[in-house]
Amino acid sequence: DFVTQSSKLGSERETRDRVLDALTIKTLNKLINTDRVVEIVEGCISSGKEANVYHCRAPADEQNGGSRRRIAVKVYATTANIFKSRQVYMQGWHNTNGVRAGREMIAQWATNEFNHLKRLQKAGIPCPEPIDHRDNVLVMSLLGSEDGTAYPRLLNANLDTTTADTEANEELRDHSEAAKWARLYTQLLCYMRRMYKVSRLVHGDLSEYNILYSPPSTASVDDSEDAGTLHIIDVSQSLEHDHPECLTMLRRDINNVNTFFRRKKVDFLNDSTIFEFVTVDEVPIEMEEMYAHIDSLYESRNPTAGMTAEERAMAEVEENEFRDKFIPRTLTEAYELESGGVEADRTAISHLLAKKDVEDMDDSGKELQDDSSESDGSEFGAPVHSGDEEG
Ligand code: ADP
Ligand code: MG
Numbered sequence: 001d002f003v004t005q006s007s008k009l010g011s012e013r014e015t016r017d018r019v020l021d022a023l024t025i026k027t028l029n030k031l032i033n034t035d036r037v038v039e040i041v042e043g044c045i046s047s048g049k050e051a052n053v054y055h056c057r058a059p060a061d062e063q064n065g066g067s068r069r070r071i072a073v074k075v076y077a078t079t080a081n082i083f084k085s086r087q088v089y090m091q092g093w094h095n096t097n098g099v100r101a102g103r104e105m106i107a108q109w110a111t112n113e114f115n116h117l118k119r120l121q122k123a124g125i126p127c128p129e130p131i132d133h134r135d136n137v138l139v140m141s142l143l144g145s146e147d148g149t150a151y152p153r154l155l156n157a158n159l160d161t162t163t164a165d166t167e168a169n170e171e172l173r174d175h176s177e178a179a180k181w182a183r184l185y186t187q188l189l190c191y192m193r194r195m196y197k198v199s200r201l202v203h204g205d206l207s208e209y210n211i212l213y214s215p216p217s218t219a220s221v222d223d224s225e226d227a228g229t230l231h232i233i234d235v236s237q238s239l240e241h242d243h244p245e246c247l248t249m250l251r252r253d254i255n256n257v258n259t260f261f262r263r264k265k266v267d268f269l270n271d272s273t274i275f276e277f278v279t280v281d282e283v284p285i286e287m288e289e290m291y292a293h294i295d296s297l298y299e300s301r302n303p304t305a306g307m308t309a310e311e312r313a314m315a316e317v318e319e320n321e322f323r324d325k326f327i328p329r330t331l332t333e334a335y336e337l338e339s340g341g342v343e344a345d346r347t348a349i350s351h352l353l354a355k356k357d358v359e360d361m362d363d364s365g366k367e368l369q370d371d372s373s374e375s376d377g378s379e380f381g382a383p384v385h386s387g388d389e390e391g
Helices: 002-007 012-033 080-089 099-122 167-197 246-263 271-279 287-300 309-324 331-339 343-360 362-368
Strands: 040-047 051-061 067-076 130-134 137-141 211-214 229-232
Touching: 012 067, 012 130, 012 137, 040 067, 067 099, 099 130, 099 137, 167 229, 167 246, 167 271, 167 287, 246 271, 246 309, 271 287, 271 309
Parallel strands: none
Antiparallel strands: 040 051, 051 067, 067 137, 130 137, 211 229
16 A cells, blocks of 8 residues: 555655655545535645645536636645644644644644634634635635636735826825825734634734735725725634733734834834734724724824933833733744743743733732832832742
């Protein structure tokens, strides 16, 4: 059989990878022959370290004039690498390195992504429609134009649809392009809020790579109000809103988004302002109302122009602190922190937390100093020295 044959061909690792590939082919065959959700594989849209995405066709739909719907089939890699890079999210799996457990873990990614896409869809967030999943394969609608071309990632989006033949036109074009980037920025903030508040998820890997861009319908090309639509993808690793790491991930997502739009010269809001916008209860959840709210955030934000140089420096320090706070530099770090893998870092973080408590919250500041004899309200600014950590 396949295993015996391939084991003669190469190293053990190579063999295992091939076996896994063979199982994936089996799965794909089942999706074609048993589940009948896929019929033709037309090409590969993307091939990455962790997944390949194929452009496929569903079987002919009699109810729809016999047309074959375009679909996207995402196959999660089953090679050893994925265990390393993704185990951050999956506690409990990393002790079992057997092929079987590994495949189950990866199947869990497909299941997660299917369920998360359902929740996004329900919240009215543009995303692929999840159709089916089996083992390490997810079937979803293809996000693309009529001719079947997949929409570009936000990274590659071209918002300039006009032709500038004169200098005046060029200026006009630049202006409308800038307006579109700004519009897409606020659109994305609204979807982030919806995702957190309605879907109850934090993306966890949000960036210009995991957002697709579809242009506005040709009828409204010159309307800067309609800058096109952003579609959220790649949500297999998204975290529940009450997951201990989710706010850390949210901060990182916000940072990624701001970094990208800053490069596009968008007048962006502070990370902390966005964090609040996404998470607070009081802000509405309807798109138009959220847009209006964001407008008001722009109007009411601290005008740095009116600040002294010192105040401005302070504001910048605070913002940087917010951005750095609890943000693990890598996912491995996040995982290790969570599972207690790196004790040293853990202590560093709890120190940070304790410090923040003292600075920010009266109550916990007092709590920390409960046993000390001089609790006269002067604890702010006093060093944390309760002694229970060292002793
Ligand atoms: P990963 O980043 O883990 O490889 P993604 O879900 O981000 O997996 O998919 C990889 C790429 O495939 C995306 O950047 C996008 O270009 C394309 N893609 C994914 N899903 C779809 C879809 N439903 N429709 C069109 N293109 C898609
Ligand atoms: Mg991706």
